[in-house]
C-alpha cells in the first residue's frame with residue numbers, strides 16, 4: 161500500500177477508460193472485448209451481470225456500460241480456464257491459502273468437479289453422476305427442510321422460476337437469497353408503509369426531479385451509470401444532496417467518459433450539499449430534516465406540506481408529528497453528527513423542490529434499525545406527497561443485476577399464500593406452506609445440524625455472509641455442499657463432507673438448447689423486465705445453462721413424484737415464461753412484450769398512489785432513536801466495497817477513488833481518533849468486535865487516516881465479515897447488521913501478508 165492517501169478528484173474520466181481498456185485487453189483480447197461490450201445493455205443484447213441500474217427505455221447510446229460493468233464482463237468472458245488438470249495440481253488446502261482475487265483470476269471452470277469424502281483434490285465427474293449424487297443425498301434426508309437452496313442475484317427469471325418450482329416440489333421453502341443480506345430491509349419497510357416492496361421511480365423520473373437525495377449509497381463504485389443520470393439531472397437544474405459517513409468521490413464530481421468535456425474539462429460538480437452523517441446516525445438525521453420541514457410549515461401554514469395528499473392517501477400523521485416534536489435537536493445533532501444548520505439547509509432544498517427522489521442502498525439496509533432508517537425516508541416523502549408522482553419517488557438501488565427479478569418470480573422463503581395457490585394449481589401439486597430459512601436462519605440451521613445439504617445457484621456464500629468462522633463451521637457440518645458457478649471462489653474450498661462444483665454458462669455466452677438459441681430475462685431496479693442474450697462461444701462444451709441444471713436436477717431427484725415437463729421447459733425458455741405468466745400477476749403477454757425494445761414495466765401500485773397496506777393507505781411510522789452506547793475505546797464499524805471489486809469478486813487490491821493501492825486489509829479512521837487512541841498511520845492492528853459478551857477478531861489491518869466521522873471505522877468486505885456476528889441482525893428483515901459493528905482496536909499480535917484471507921478455523925467440537 162502506498163504511503164500517502166490521495167483520493168481521486170472525480171469519478172469516471174480518462175482513468176475509467178484506461179482501466180476498461182486494460183481489463184478487457186488482458187482478460188478477453190481487445191477486439192473480442194470491444195465487440196462484447198458494444199452488446200452490453202443494448203436492446204436484445206446482454207444484460208450487464210453487474211448491478212441492477214436500468215437503461216433508458218428508448219434510445220440508447222452505443223456505450224451503455226461503465227468501467228465496472230466492463231470488468232464484470234471481462235471477468236466472466238476471460239480466456240483463462242480452470243480445467244481438471246488445474247484441480248489435479250492444486251489441493252483444496254493449497255487453494256484455500258490463496259486470496260479471493262487470485263482464486264477469481266484463474267479463469268472459467270470447464271468441467272463438473274467432485275470432492276469425495278476425505279479427498280484432498282477435486283476430481284472430474286460426469287453430469288449424470290453429479291445429479292445422481294445430489295438426488296441421492298436429497299432423497300435420503302429425514303425431511304425436505306434439511307435441504308437449503310440458495311440463489312444469487314445473477315440468476316435469470318427463467319432459471320429462478322424453475323428452481324423455486326423444483327425446491328417446492330421437493331417439499332421445502334428453504335430458499336434463502338442474497339436479497340436477505342442487502343435490500344430485505346427495504347422490502348420490509350416499503351411493504352409495511354406503501355404496500356409494495358420495491359422502489360416507485362423510473363429512470364425518466366430522474367430527468368424531471370428537482371431534488372435528489374442519495375443516502376447510504378456510493379454510486380460511483382456500486383452503480384456507476386447512475387452518475388450519468390445525476391449529471392443529466394444537474395444540467396436540468398436539479399439539486400443533489402449526498403448523505404454518507406465518507407465523502408465518496410462519485411458524488412462530488414463526475415467526468416462523463418463519453419463526453420469530450422467530461423474527458424478534457426473538469427467534469428460536473430454533483431452534490432450541492434454533503435451531510436457527513438455518523439455511522440448509523442441516519443434515523444437522527446432524517447428526523448432532523450423532517451423536524452425542520454415541519455417547522456417551515458409552522459412558519460408558512462399550508463405552503464409546505466401537501467395537506468391534500470396527507471388527508472387522502474395516508475394514516476398516522478398527527479401521532480407522527482406529535483412524536484417528532486418530543487425529539488430534541490440536541491439528540492438529533494449529537495447522534496447524526498450533523499449541525500442543525502446543515503439539516504435545515506437540506507430541509508430547505510427538500511421543500512423548494514416540487515419533485516424529489518430519495519435513493520439509498522446498503523448504507524441504510526444493514527443496521528439493526530435498518531427498517532426504521534427506510535421508514536423515516538418514507539415519512540419525509542409522504543409529507544409532501546412525493547410518492548406516486550412524476551419526477552419523484554422512492555429508489556432503493558439494487559446491487560446485483562437480477563436480485564429483484566428472482567424475488568418477483570418466487571425466490572422467497574416466505575411466499576404468499578396467493579402465490580403458492582397459483583403455483584400448485586398450475587403444476588398440480590400442493591406446495592409446502594410453512595416458511596423456510598432466510599440466509600441467517602440457514603446458517604444457524606447448518607450449524608445446528610438441521611441443514612444437511614446446501615445447494616447454491618450462483619454466488620459465493622461463505623464470502624458474502626457474516627461471521628466467516630461460524631458460517632464456515634456451518635458449511636463443514638453439511639453432508640453435501642454443491643455450487644453452480646462460473647469461476648472458482650472460497651465457497652468451493654470450505655465444504656461439506658462431499659462437495660460439487662457445477663459449471664454453468666455465463667450471461668455473455670450463446671445458450672443453445674434443443675429448440676435453438678435461447679435468451680433469458682431479468683428485472684432491473686425500476687421493475688423493467690428485459691431480454692439478455694449472449695453471443696460468445698461457451699467457455700467449455702461441458703457447460704450447462706442454469707435452467708438445464710435445474711431441470712436435470714429436478715428430474716433426477718423427483719423422478720415419478722413430478723408431472724412437470726422439465727425437459728420441455730429447459731429446451732424452450734418461452735415455455736417457462738408462459739408458465740410465469742400464468743402464475744405471477746403482471747407478466748401478461750410475457751413472450752411478446754419482452755421481445756419489444758426496452759421490454760416492459762411490471763405493475764407497481766404505489767406508483768399509481770394505490771397503497772396495498774392493511775389500511776389501504778400509506779403509513780406514517782414512529783421510530784425511536786437507536787442506542788449505541790459505545791465504551792470509550794470502541795468504534796462503530798461498517799464494511800464497504802472498493803472501486804475494484806464487485807460484491808465478493810475482487811479484481812485488484814486497489815481502490816482508486818479512495819486512494820488505496822496494493823492493500824485491502826485496511827481500517828479507515830478519523831485522524832483525531834488515531835491520535836487520541838495512541839495509534840499512528842500505517843500501524844498494523846487487530847480488530848476485535850463485541851456483541852453480547854462475545855468477541856471476534858480480525859488480524860493485521862493497517863490504520864489509514866481518512867475523512868470519516870469520529871468514533872467511526874470502515875473496512876473492506878469480505879475481509880472484515882469475520883467480525884460481523886451472525887446474531888446481530890436488523891429487526892423485521894433479519895439482514896446482517898454489517899454496517900453497525902462495535903469494535904475495539906488492539907496492537908497487532910501477528911503480521912499477515914497483505915491480501916491474506918485468514919482461513920476459517922477448523923471446528924474443535
Ligand code: SF4
Nearest residue numbers: 208210211226229385
Ligand atoms: S451501472 Fe451497473 S448495470 Fe450498468 S454497466 Fe455499470 S455495473 Fe453494469
